[in-house]
Amino acid sequence: MPRSTPFRGKNISSVTDISGWTPPSATPRSTTPVSRPYASRMPLPTALRKNSAAAPIPDRKPEAVAYSCTGEAATPPCILDTTGDPLPRRGYRKRPHSAPMQETLAAACILAAGWPKIAEQGGHFIAPMCGSGTLAIEAALMAMNGAPGLLRDNFAFMHIPGYDPAVWDDLIDAAEDAENPDIPGRIIATDHDPAAIEAARDNARVAGVGDFIEFDTCDFTETEIPEGPGIVMLNPEYGERLGEVEELKAVYKGIGDFFKQRCGGKTGFIFTGNSKLAKRVGLRTKSRRIFFNAKIECRLLEYELYAGTRKQK
């Protein structure tokens, strides 16, 4: 859904039967998109208000099924959120540690970095400053073709009449069959905080990728950088939530030195919400992609790190 699309919904515990229900005709009737969502002005249809007669999965709270109407069309469509708990919550991050990246945001950065192809070709993924391990875990899941939703066993659609558990089980089996745990390259995650590494290890274990990631407690500058092509991706603090900007200037300069001196032949990436700090890296960026971390406009900065003597500025 485009970011500008108005979206607001009402959560209800579950759905009984919405067949035969049509959304009330829109007012005002207009062909131009309106910016305010209709949802707040529309009565919830009775069928959507009732609690489900379809028994929820035993021993588990039913997920919310959201209903929402956008203001994009003259007759607003009814949207059923068949997910419930948001998709970014993959279910593996039992220990978040400090300022963790959303799982889907981490996955988007890794995709933007071209990791799946590099992984296939035997490249490495190195995540110094790994915190709770999100980048390394998502990289490992991608490299083994792991479906990120496999850890979840409760989605909103499971509470909608007509849900067939056998069909879902077949899809799960197919996703599991498609996994390939033979990752040719190495995935390395380090942090100077032992509590972060402990959390990251636990999270990786829950995600089922604990055996594919090598963890180490060390300063980022001491991270092992194996020979061969690969990605080095860091998500340093950027002074919005953690760390003081003044102190961070030296850290960003240190990342530039680390890239130059230790990471030749790799592609470096920094995910940050502070472009002034990013300038302290002192290297020319190959690309800058904008991402939003909640409301904070961030950049994924890419640095081509030449092996040998080619001048980097």
Ligand SMILES: C[S@@+](CC[C@H](N)C(=O)[O-])C[C@H]1O[C@@H](n2cnc3c(N)ncnc32)[C@H](O)[C@@H]1O
């Ligand atoms: C913004 S957090 C990273 C969050 C991570 N992306 C996640 O999803 O959990 C920054 C991390 O950098 C680590 N860090 C800061 N300075 C460091 C240094 N000099 N060497 C190694 N790690 C460092 C912190 O301990 C923290 O875990």
